[in-house]
Amino acid sequence: MTDPEKRGSSKRGPYAKGLARRQQIIDEVLAVYDRLGYEGTSLRAIGEAIGVTHPVLKHHFGTREQLFIEVLREHDRRFLETAYDGDASFVDLIHQSAEHSMRVPGLMSLLNSMVAHALEAGNERSRAHFSERYADLREQITGLLAEGQEAGAVRTDIPLDQAASLLLAAADGLGTQWLLDGSADIKSGLLLLQRLLAPPDQQVAQADG
Structure with missing residues (x-):
């Protein structure tokens, strides 16, 4: 059986990484918005500008x-x-x-x-x-x-x-x-x-x- 402490730490690793990724996206959106404006800032455009795939953005936020x-x-x-x-x-x-x-x-x-x-x-x-x-x-x-x-x-x-x-x-x-x-x-x-x-x-x- 897997050690419970190790099980918890393995879950925290990907979870913490996901939170960091989410925060990075939030921090970079304004720069894209400044450049493209409201109408031009689709999820796909944001993803292309900051190097994040469209599915990842959908996973973290769902919609624009x-x-x-x-x-x-x-x-x-x-x-x-x-x-x-x-x-x-x-x-x-x-x-x-x-x-x-x-x-x-x-x-x-x-x-x-x-x-x-x-x-x-x-x-x-x-x-x-x-x-x-x-x-x-x-x-x-x-x-x-x-x-x-x-x-x-x-x-x-x-x-x-x-x-x-x-x-x-x-x-x-x-x-x-x-x-x-x-x-x-x-x-x-x-x-x-x-x-x-x-x-x-x-x-x-x-x-x-």
Whole structure:
């Protein structure tokens, strides 16, 4: 009979290799997307560009839609790992979100394409993903705004859930304008919104500064 410990390790080897392969694909998709765009980035085109067979991509992700969702989910996870910690404020999140968006424009472009895809009839998987994503982000931003109220950095006469939705809408809209022609100043726009959310006495001080 085979040693159970050896049996387990033999299973972990291929499993770990499969996870690494999956991660490699996720990491390389954006470069292909930047070059080929949404319509040109089929599973087969991605496979040819990164040296992975079409059956392997189908095995790991099933469809192009699921692959793109996993790319976006992974980048969200990485961003929140670095930006959202115990010491972060909503102001920190504004700064880091703006910098991240401009540093990885292909990610913003893919996000916009997939949100548009989710709004079309029949794309329930994408719709469910983005509904959950925005709900999670609103909850996190609402929590940061509540902490800002306690610290005296956010005015107390506003509904925080609506303010969180407004921040998300501003970030997405400014990002779209910046992608189109580069004229929108994402960071300045978000910082203006931050100033509008501050108590009146701080708004004057920030404007003077």
